[in-house]
Amino acid sequence: MKVILRSDITNVGRQGEVKEVSPGFSRNYLVPQNLAMEATPANLKIWERERVKFEKKREEIISAAKEIASKMEAVEFTVKVKIGENGKIFGSVTPANLSKIFEEKGFEISKRDILLSDNIKEVGNYEVNVRFHPEVVVKVKLAVIGEKE
Numbered sequence: 001m002k003v004i005l006r007s008d009i010t011n012v013g014r015q016g017e018v019k020e021v022s023p024g025f026s027r028n029y030l031v032p033q034n035l036a037m038e039a040t041p042a043n044l045k046i047w048e049r050e051r052v053k054f055e056k057k058r059e060e061i062i063s064a065a066k067e068i069a070s071k072m073e074a075v076e077f078t079v080k081v082k083i084g085e086n087g088k089i090f091g092s093v094t095p096a097n098l099s100k101i102f103e104e105k106g107f108e109i110s111k112r113d114i115l116l117s118d119n120i121k122e123v124g125n126y127e128v129n130v131r132f133h134p135e136v137v138v139k140v141k142l143a144v145i146g147e148k149e
Helices: 023-030 041-074 095-104
Strands: 002-005 018-020 036-038 076-083 124-133 136-148
Touching: 002 023, 002 041, 023 036, 036 041, 041 124, 041 136, 076 095
Parallel strands: 076 136
Antiparallel strands: 002 018, 002 036, 124 136
């Protein structure tokens, strides 16, 4: 089934694109959430009229995301974790932990937007990618500090 995407959807496409998706995905998720509409000739005409409004809104969102990203990039975050006698971390630092730490500093970031290839399991300095928008990804400095139990 062909649909017109009304907003950016991860792993599907960007706003305004006409994509082929399964009928169930369209019927059960995209259309009820107002993320897409069926690509009929009438809807294509409607989309052309709304495109300017959506592009302006999209640019505002991207500029706001870039502004927050630049503020976040300037801050260095630290995580204190408990370590054993041999210097190993008990557990690991996960995106959920990082989300709470960012929130303490005034940045509300979902754990899904923190892009870690693997959980952090050692003490040290790291760069963590944070996604504010599909087009705005920033590297944040993170220091993992161990404290003896």
